[in-house]
Every structure is written in structure tokens, then in C-alpha cells.
Amino acid sequence: MTASTNAFDPIAFAVPREGAPGFPSTPFWVPTHDYHTAGEPFRIVPPVDGAIPAPTPGLTVRARRDIVAAPTHPVNTLRIALCQEPRGHADMYGGLITAPNDAGAHFGVLFFHKDGFSTACGHGTIALGFWAVERGIVPAPGDGTVDVRIDVPSGRVTARVTMSAGKAVSADFVNVPSYALATDLPVTLPDGRELRADIAWGGAAYAYVHAPDVGLAVEPRNHDAFVRLGREVKAAVGDRGRWDGYELYGVSFVDALEGGEGVRERNVVVYGDGNVDRSPTGSSTAARVALLVAKGQLAVGSGSLENQSIIATRFIGVADATAPSPTAFPAVIPRVTGTAALVGECRWYIDPQDETFPGFTFR
């Protein structure tokens, strides 16, 4: 197998170009650094030469996202090749490192999953904090904290990495302003069942449903049922879940946990088209914090949300500050704490002549 590592530079493609070349017709290799955050995969595609690209004046990460999301765009084809089978699976997730909006951030990222490019990703931000200090992209002290500033489609976020004895041990995802969009919306499932949903924004819009209302415990054995219900709730919420030009991204099925300090919940988020988050979902935890503040169950600067995932990993969410709100509900700056870990370094061979190219999934 002979193929150049540098045959395809996806970052160079994430700019508007007249007559831009399409996807390469010959095979090439793509290196990735693969992490998990609370069990959720995060496949990082670093720049081909290792150096963070310089900003393109006037071109934001949000604009780059909208460019590469076009169905025939070569970076969209690369997303499918890296995310779907045979190199990934229906619940794979990752991020392609790109230029920041300006010199105020260390780098930008285009988040991707099996269905497209998302606007927000808390678990990915936490993984990127670990990646940036472990790769020396952002210098870190042996002990203490360091802020990794990252431009994402929803705005500028921070991964505040805590270091101990030279190792990254946890990271805070400090999000864009987050706020409730609606509470107690009636939702009718295809079988006629009536539910109530709250909607909130944490860089992406989420609907929150009580898991007991659909008769399911938030446990791995129920994941297929949650996939079906997630799709049904998303369709039933419809345009009522649209915000900032984007459709409802995910549905969180929430169960209250007994005892302990503060608010304790276990949830599973079904995002995109039926994708199951193994982590508690960072951006949804952030939106949930804002929702709990709106409902008087958390306060800015006091109290916390312990948010567990379907596999019982956890994030801790707090509201650090208030922010101007574009809705009738209060806006807050949420901070969500979790941990990530390297699981491998890969070198993927992409052959456009392969019979399964660019990829496939069963759902």
C-alpha cells in the first residue's frame, strides 16, 4: 500500500473556494488521536503538519462548519469515512482541528458524528483539553490549572484543565451562555402517549423528558428503546426545538437519583439521528444547569448537578455566572467537569476505490 500522508489536507478545504478540487481519487492515510470522555469516543483529526493553522480573517468556525456540511463537500466525505463503518460505528464522534476565529483562541474544531457536523460538544471539549496539554499545544503547569480556549460553531468555549504531578486529571468545559427555551411543551408520541418536554440551549438545543414517563430505566439494556423514542420525541417536538438556525439536536431522558448533595440525575441523550451518547453529554448538562436555574432548583454560584450517564459515568455541572439572555429565561455560564483518556493513535487508510467507501451504518 503506498499512499501519501499529506495527500489530503481537510483544513485547507474548510474555506470557501471557487472550483475547489473534490475528494482525492487515490488512497491516502489519515492519522487520528482517539480519546474517550466518560465512555464517549472522541476521534481527533490533527492538522497534517502538526501546526495549528492561522486564522483566516473573517472566517469563523461556524462558517467553516456550514461550508463543510454540504453533502458533496470533501470534508463531509472524510467525516463519513472516519465516523461510519468500517472505521467507526453509528455512535462514533470526533473533531477535526481547524484554525480559530482569531488569535484569542488556541485552535478551532469542527465536531462530527455519523450524521453531520454539530454545533457544540462538551465531551469533545473536555477531551480536547487533555489532548492540548498532553501534546504540548498549550503549555501547562505541573500542578494547577490551564485554560485551553477553543472556537467551536456555537462560540468560544474553554477547557480548563486541572494538572497534578504533570498529568491532566480533569477538565472543566466552560460553555457559551446557556438558557431555557421553553418549559412543559406537550409532545404526542406516534402511539398516542402524551408527554411533557422542556427545551434548553447549551450551544445546541435539547429536549428533556422524564424517563419514568416513557416507562424506562436509564440503563444500557434499554438503549434500543431510547433510540426509537429519541427519534419519536425529536420528530414530535419539530420546529418548536429550532434555535439559532439549527434544529433540535438531542433528546435527554432524565431520571432523578435519590440522596446525596445537590441535584442528582441519570440521563441518556439521543442526538442526531438516533445516536446514543455514552457520556452524560456535556452541552446537554450545561443546558440542563440553565434549565434548573430557570426552575429555581439551582442557583448561580451555589449548588451543583451530578449528571450520570447511561453507563453511570458522571459530569458535575454548576452555573458560574449570569449572562444576558435572549429568552424570557435566565442565561448562565455553565461549567461542566469531567475526565478524558487517550485510547489509541490510529492511522486510517482511505481508499476511494474500496467497495464500502465512504462508509455505512445500520441506523
Ligand SMILES: O=C(O)[C@H]1NCC[C@@H]1O
Ligand atoms: O457532550 C456533548 O456535548 C456531545 N456528546 C455527544 C453529543 C454532544 O454533541
